Each structure stands twice: as C-alpha cells, then as structure tokens.
Amino acid sequence: MPKPMKTISQAKSHGGVQGVYSHLSTSCSCDMTFAVFVPLQARETPCPVVWYLSGLTCTHQNVMDKGEYRRMAAELGLIVVCPDTSPRGADIPDDKDNWQFGCGAGFYLDATQVPYAKNYRMYSYVVEELPALIAANFPADMSRQAITGHSMGGHGALTIALKNPQRFRSCSAFAPIVQPSTAGWSKPAFEKYLGMDEASWRSYDATSLIEDGHRFQEVLVDQGTSDGFLNDGLRPWLLEAACTKAGIPLKLRMQDGYDHSYFFISTFMDDHLRWHAERLSSHG
Amino acid sequence: MPKPMKTISQAKSHGGVQGVYSHLSTSCSCDMTFAVFVPLQARETPCPVVWYLSGLTCTHQNVMDKGEYRRMAAELGLIVVCPDTSPRGADIPDDKDNWQFGCGAGFYLDATQVPYAKNYRMYSYVVEELPALIAANFPADMSRQAITGHSMGGHGALTIALKNPQRFRSCSAFAPIVQPSTAGWSKPAFEKYLGMDEASWRSYDATSLIEDGHRFQEVLVDQGTSDGFLNDGLRPWLLEAACTKAGIPLKLRMQDGYDHSYFFISTFMDDHLRWHAERLSSHG
Numbered sequence: 001m002p003k004p005m006k007t008i009s010q011a012k013s014h015g016g017v018q019g020v021y022s023h024l025s026t027s028c029s030c031d032m033t034f035a036v037f038v039p040l041q042a043r044e045t046p047c048p049v050v051w052y053l054s055g056l057t058c059t060h061q062n063v064m065d066k067g068e069y070r071r072m073a074a075e076l077g078l079i080v081v082c083p084d085t086s087p088r089g090a091d092i093p094d095d096k097d098n099w100q101f102g103c104g105a106g107f108y109l110d111a112t113q114v115p116y117a118k119n120y121r122m123y124s125y126v127v128e129e130l131p132a133l134i135a136a137n138f139p140a141d142m143s144r145q146a147i148t149g150h151s152m153g154g155h156g157a158l159t160i161a162l163k164n165p166q167r168f169r170s171c172s173a174f175a176p177i178v179q180p181s182t183a184g185w186s187k188p189a190f191e192k193y194l195g196m197d198e199a200s201w202r203s204y205d206a207t208s209l210i211e212d213g214h215r216f217q218e219v220l221v222d223q224g225t226s227d228g229f230l231n232d233g234l235r236p237w238l239l240e241a242a243c244t245k246a247g248i249p250l251k252l253r254m255q256d257g258y259d260h261s262y263f264f265i266s267t268f269m270d271d272h273l274r275w276h277a278e279r280l281s282s283h284g
Numbered sequence: 285m286p287k288p289m290k291t292i293s294q295a296k297s298h299g300g301v302q303g304v305y306s307h308l309s310t311s312c313s314c315d316m317t318f319a320v321f322v323p324l325q326a327r328e329t330p331c332p333v334v335w336y337l338s339g340l341t342c343t344h345q346n347v348m349d350k351g352e353y354r355r356m357a358a359e360l361g362l363i364v365v366c367p368d369t370s371p372r373g374a375d376i377p378d379d380k381d382n383w384q385f386g387c388g389a390g391f392y393l394d395a396t397q398v399p400y401a402k403n404y405r406m407y408s409y410v411v412e413e414l415p416a417l418i419a420a421n422f423p424a425d426m427s428r429q430a431i432t433g434h435s436m437g438g439h440g441a442l443t444i445a446l447k448n449p450q451r452f453r454s455c456s457a458f459a460p461i462v463q464p465s466t467a468g469w470s471k472p473a474f475e476k477y478l479g480m481d482e483a484s485w486r487s488y489d490a491t492s493l494i495e496d497g498h499r500f501q502e503v504l505v506d507q508g509t510s511d512g513f514l515n516d517g518l519r520p521w522l523l524e525a526a527c528t529k530a531g532i533p534l535k536l537r538m539q540d541g542y543d544h545s546y547f548f549i550s551t552f553m554d555d556h557l558r559w560h561a562e563r564l565s566s567h568g
Binding site for chain 1: 295296297298299302349350352354355508510541542543545546547548550551554
C-alpha cells in the first residue's frame with residue numbers, strides 16, 4: 001500500500017506535472033516537504049529518477065523555482081525529486097542566527113549528538129525513506145537513478161553516490177563542498193551533529209570517502225570561477241586530487257565568471273540532465 | 285550623458301549578464317527597480333529589446349527568478365527588460381490588504397486621481413522614462429523592440445502596443461487581462477486611479493482601444509484552460525471578438541490544463557521569445 005503523503009500543490013509544466021508533497025518522516029520525526037516533477041512520458045512507462053539536493057538555506061522550493069530543470073527533464077523523460085535540506089518545525093532544535101547549521105543546513109548526514117540525533121537524519125531520509133515513498137507513489141523506475149546537487153547538496157550527491165555506487169547510474173554536482181570536514185563553514189556543523197571525534201566525519205566527506213576506498217564510476221562537476229566561496233569553502237581541487245589518486249574519472253569544468261547562484265545552476269542544468277540521461281537511458 | 289542608475293546586482297547567466305538596477309524615477313517620484321538581461325551578443329552589436337511586464341503582486345524579480353527566459357534570450361540575442369509593476373516605498377499611497385490595487389498593481393496606467401496621480405504613472409514610466417534609461421545605459425537597439433507580459437502585464441503589453449504600434453515590432457501576452465474596465469478584479473482599481481468617468485478608462489483597456497480604432501499588426505496570446513481567473517478576470521474571447529471585428533490577426537492558443545502560474549509562463553516562454561525574435565531579426 002502506498003505510504004501516506006499529502007499533495008500540497010500540483011501544476012502542469014512543460015507537459016508534465018510539478019508537484020509539492022509532504023509526509024510525516026519517520027527518519028526525521030517531523031513533517032517533510034519535497035518537490036517532484038513527473039514528465040508526460042511517465043503516463044506510458046516508468047521514468048528514471050534524478051535526485052537534486054539543494055544547498056545551505058534552501059528548501060525544496062529554490063531549485064523548483066529557479067533551477068530551470070523542467071524543460072529538459074520533460075524532453076528527456078526524467079523524474080526530478082527535490083528534497084528539503086533539513087528537518088523543519090517548531091520542535092526541531094535549531095540555531096536561527098546561523099545559516100550554516102540547523103534548519104536549512106542538514107548536510108545530508110545522520111546526527112549522533114544530543115539534541116540533534118532525533119531529527120537531523122537527512123542521510124537516512126534521502127537514501128532510504130524518501131526513495132521508498134517515491135517508489136510507492138510515483139511512476140518511477142527505481143532501477144535507474146541519478147544524483148546531483150548544489151554546494152551542500154553537491155556534497156550530499158557526492159557522498160551519497162560514493163556510499164551507494166550500485167544505486168546510482170550517475171553523479172554530478174554544481175559547486176560542491178568537497179571536503180566539509182575541513183571547510184570553515186561546515187566544520188562547526190560537523191562538530192555539533194557528529195561530535196568531536198573526526199574519524200566519524202569521514203563517511204560524510206567526499207574526499208575522505210575516496211581516500212578510504214569508496215569509488216564511483218565517473219563524476220561531472222561544474223564550478224564558477226567567480227564563486228565567492230571557491231577558495232574557502234568549495235576547493236574543487238581537493239576533489240580533483242582525490243579522484244586523480246583514486247583513478248576516478250572527474251570531469252571538472254571551471255566556468256569562467258559564474259558565481260554561486262541559481263543563475264549559475266540554471267545555466268548548466270541542461271548539461272547535467274543530459275549527462276544523467278545518457279547514463280540512465282538503458283533499462284536495468 | 286547616461287542617466288544615473290545604481291547597480292543592485294549582476295550575475296553571469298547563459299553567457300550573458302542578468303542585472304538588477306534602480307534609479308530615481310521622475311515619472312513615479314520614487315526609486316524604481318528593474319531587471320535587465322543582456323546576452324553575450326551585445327558585446328559585438330546592439331541587441332533588440334523584449335519588454336516583459338509582470339502581473340499583480342509581482343516585482344521585477346518574479347519573472348527573473350521563475351520565467352526561464354535567459355536560455356532562449358541568450359540563444360536569440362535578445363535583451364530582456366523586466367520593470368516593476370508599480371511605484372514602491374514608504375511614501376507611496378497604498379492599500380496593503382488589497383492585492384488588486386496600489387503597490388504591485390499599477391495597471392500600467394497614469395493615474396489622474398488624488399492621491400495616486402503623483403506616483404502611479406506606470407504608463408509614462410514604461411513607455412517613456414525607462415526606455416530612455418535603457419537606451420542610455422545598455423547596448424540596446426531601440427529601433428527593434430517587442431513587448432509581452434503576464435496577466436496585468438499582458439494587459440500592459442496589449443495596451444502599450446496598441447497605443448504605440450510604430451514602437452513595437454511584435455506583441456504577445458500570457459493570460460492577459462483583456463478588458464480590465466469590466467473585470468471584477470480591476471474595475472475598482474480603475475475607479476480609484478482614473479475616477480468614475482468610464483470614458484477615461486478606454487485608453488487603458490485593450491478591447492476598448494481596438495473598438496476605438498487602435499490597431500496592431502498581429503498578436504500572440506497563450507491562455508491556460510485550468511487558469512482559475514479565466515472566466516472572471518481574463519476572458520480572452522473578448523479580445524478574440526474585438527480582433528476578429530477589427531481584422532487584427534490574433535493567434536490565441538488555449539493551453540490544455542495549464543494554470544495562471546509561472547509554471548505556465550515558463551513552459552511557453554521559448555515560443556514567445558522565438559515569436560518576437562522572428563519579427564525583430566531584420567534591422568530597422
């Protein structure tokens with residue numbers, strides 16, 4: 001029986017349907033909202049799924065409004081799922097003045113520390129709970145999945161792909177945080193979510209995962225050269241070095257003059273969706 | 285000398301630049317903000333200008349975020365200008381609980397009634413002041429202009445094109461208010477802006493303008509069949525009847541299942557930009 005889910009809104013777009021849904025998440029112990037675009041092709045046959053994980057401060061809505069993925073997803077016959085970035089609600093422990101921690105900053109990990117461990121379980125949510133909900137409620141071919149994301153969501157896409165290489169046919173990222181365990185804007189969050197034992201951080205850090213033997217067949221990364229977070233928070237060269245050492249083919253494209261915004265994301269969204277569609281096109 | 289203008293933000297997008305600017309408007313007696321996308325082609329040669337007028341409650345930002353015009357504008361070499369929908373600011377008379385009047389609801393007219401006549405002069409602003417500012421500050425070929433808009437902005441596009449047929453090579457609209465003088469959501473605003481003499485409303489009403497002899501060479505209109513405002517506020521058949529009687533070629537496309545949102549606008553944005561580009565392509 002399909003798991004219970006509430007429809008918040010649905011609108012026809014590019015021949016398909018852009019919907020927003022909510023459900024009571026057992027992983028996060030709160031109501032969670034997410035967006036799903038279902039292309040017209042899904043009326044005939046289940047369609048592959050592209051996961052888009054958003055960055056700091058975002059909800060499901062930012063990329064739905066500004067990511068410009070629907071035209072190409074409609075053309076290629078892709079379902080696009082956009083989860084929220086953290087648990088939400090009055091009962092969720094948060095630090096309202098800190099945009100790099102708490103609500104809007106779940107970092108796609110399962111927190112182990114009090115009081116965050118009860119709700120901040122975005123890894124389990126995105127990897128287990130939400131896929132089951134999608135499989136039960138949408139015309140999705142779950143044997144064909146791809147994952148991408150922006151900034152903190154690029155971190156999520158990379159780490160989740162590295163830890164679940166059999167699940168995903170392809171992985172890409174827009175301006176990802178490639179080494180959150182050492183970046184100034186994410187290290188304090190890791191301390192609070194995971195505690196001070198840095199060994200426990202390695203399974204939520206793309207470069208550490210690669211050093212520890214995790215592999216993925218190939219990765220596409222776009223990074224703007226005018227991104228204000230390039231040198232402090234993002235540092236794609238760390239991923240490049242790790243991939244080179246591990247023999248993971250990384251297509252790192254430094255995009256001249258682009259910043260960290262959705263103007264950057266939407267410019268290269270078509271390329272990423274095509275990249276994924278090429279790898280999702282054969283049936284499993 | 286270029287008129288003074290302040291740059292609020294600029295970001296590279298699809299090879300061009302999406303900017304947001306502000307200036308002190310003499311028409312509206314307040315600071316006005318607007319968005320301009322300039323494609324890469326403008327580095328080589330002045331580009332034609334497409335005006336996009338937004339609907340009720342919008343600012344310059346809604347279509348910039350959700351309209352998905354940049355990819356195609358970049359491909360076709362079009363500058364896209366997105367003005368605000370009304371004067372703004374603490375000193376501007378407004379009715380904060382009414383989304384159909386005041387700030388966000390300027391209806392692209394020049395108010396004649398106290399206290400609105402001082403600031404609510406969006407017709408003069410869009411037709412005279414802002415074009416002069418664009419001409420002075422951007423690599424725009426002002427001999428090649430097109431105009432479009434959504435809902436109240438579709439009303440703006442139609443009325444401005446009908447009153448300035450030599451200015452614009454082409455006109456289109458998304459779900460326009462075609463007869464605001466009789467629609468429940470706009471008639472009260474006309475009364476407040478223009479007074480009770482309905483004869484004065486005719487120059488801000490597309491169907492009245494056509495009845496009174498104004499003409500435009502051809503018009504493209506898209507309208508969603510699931511638009512909640514279709515039967516009360518929009519009523520495209522009134523425009524169709526007026527155009528048929530006047531011999532104005534109207535391409536009215538009823539789009540099955542689409543609503544009034546940006547999901548509808550963004551779906552058909554490419555078609556509209558192509559429509560305009562075809563008519564803007566020859567040099568004047």
